[in-house]
Amino acid sequence: MAGSNKDKKRRLFRLFSENLEWVKEHPSISFKPDFSNGYICPLCFDVFFEKDIETSNENYLTLEDIPPKSLGGKPLALTCKSCNSKSGHELDSHLLNRLLEIDSHQFSPNSKTDTTFELNGNRVNGIVEVDNKGKVKLDLQTSRSNPKEADRFLKDLIPPRTIYNPLFYPDKLFDEGIKTPSFNLKFKRVSQERRAEIALLRIAYLLAYATFGNGFYINGGLYKVREQILNPEKDILPKVYWIKYDFPREMEGINIITIPKELRCFLVIFNLETKSQKRQFAIVLPGPSEPGIKVYDFIENELCTGDGTTFINGMTEHIPSNDYLKNKDYAFASNWFWQEYTKPDYKPNLQKSKK
Numbered sequence: 001m002a003g004s005n006k007d008k009k010r011r012l013f014r015l016f017s018e019n020l021e022w023v024k025e026h027p028s029i030s031f032k033p034d035f036s037n038g039y040i041c042p043l044c045f046d047v048f049f050e051k052d053i054e055t056s057n058e059n060y061l062t063l064e065d066i067p068p069k070s071l072g073g074k075p076l077a078l079t080c081k082s083c084n085s086k087s088g089h090e091l092d093s094h095l096l097n098r099l100l101e102i103d104s105h106q107f108s109p110n111s112k113t114d115t116t117f118e119l120n121g122n123r124v125n126g127i128v129e130v131d132n133k134g135k136v137k138l139d140l141q142t143s144r145s146n147p148k149e150a151d152r153f154l155k156d157l158i159p160p161r162t163i164y165n166p167l168f169y170p171d172k173l174f175d176e177g178i179k180t181p182s183f184n185l186k187f188k189r190v191s192q193e194r195r196a197e198i199a200l201l202r203i204a205y206l207l208a209y210a211t212f213g214n215g216f217y218i219n220g221g222l223y224k225v226r227e228q229i230l231n232p233e234k235d236i237l238p239k240v241y242w243i244k245y246d247f248p249r250e251m252e253g254i255n256i257i258t259i260p261k262e263l264r265c266f267l268v269i270f271n272l273e274t275k276s277q278k279r280q281f282a283i284v285l286p287g288p289s290e291p292g293i294k295v296y297d298f299i300e301n302e303l304c305t306g307d308g309t310t311f312i313n314g315m316t317e318h319i320p321s322n323d324y325l326k327n328k329d330y331a332f333a334s335n336w337f338w339q340e341y342t343k344p345d346y347k348p349n350l351q352k353s354k355k
């Protein structure tokens with residue numbers, strides 16, 4: 001297993017490293033001090049070499065699952081251990097927990113969560129589990145609850161009843177029998193929403209990097225995006241950087257919103273999969289020219305309605321999937337598409353946008 005992981009790392013290292021050499025050939029791009037056959041961690045921009053795929057070094061290159069493996073992702077790129085493990089516990093765990101919490105709140109099949117049951121002020125800890133057919137099982141765990149409260153809870157839940165002999169009291173059997181008690185469920189919440197949101201931003205950024213390679217981050221607008229990803233405790237970007245809209249499946253991957261002009265951006269659409277549900281997310285990343293990072297202000301000020309963002313009368317261009325990374329001619333593909341779709345005489349591809 002360890003061997004095959006090393007092979008994967010080496011393959012990805014060479015792929016991105018060669019791509020980096022092509023990007024470096026651009027006359028206006030230079031690195032000081034210069035280096036060759038290196039790998040730049042797309043998050044912290046530290047430079048690594050092929051020896052750094054060995055785990056023995058202090059900070060080394062790790063396989064980066066995009067999206068996280070627990071949400072259906074695959075290793076598509078490398079990030080340094082420091083960037084990878086930091087975001088693992090500071091971001092990805094919150095995203096996973098957030099989605100699992102939503103699954104449980106919706107009683108989705110295959111969900112399971114820690115809960116507190118409450119009845120007449122008495123609380124019992126337990127678990128709510130929904131099986132694959134949607135059948136709900138409530139598991140009261142009195143052993144890990146306050147024994148007195150658990151006692152009273154159970155008494156209230158199942159009222160003590162007299163057993164009547166049905167031969168003598170045929171009509172009483174059901175009278176005294178099963179009552180449907182009602183009680184409250186209080187779901188425990190361990191995830192932090194903001195962290196979960198920054199995890200989404202990180203997935204979108206890395207997905208675009210894994211698609212286009214090193215040419216993608218030659219884009220001043222992404223500076224603050226990386227800063228936000230690396231510093232989740234700070235409020236660097238506005239709160240909302242996604243578009244709430246059910247995009248057709250053909251748009252999954254990378255898109256460019258072309259109209260309205262104030263909303264020009266890369267739109268990265270991907271799915272996250274828990275055991276219960278598959279959900280689509282559409283995350284905005286700034287483009288290399290206007291409006292750049294200001295696109296987030298536009299979303300926050302103009303598009304937000306209550307719980308999120310609605311996409312109205314926009315026009316997008318889908319970027320077809322291709323081996324952009326493996327072809328020298330495509331070293332700046334993301335910039336090329338951007339220029340193509342944002343030039344003054346740009347005409348939206350109406351044929352394609354018509355749904």
Ligand SMILES: [Zn+2]
Nearest residue numbers: 041044080083
């Ligand atoms: Zn790094």
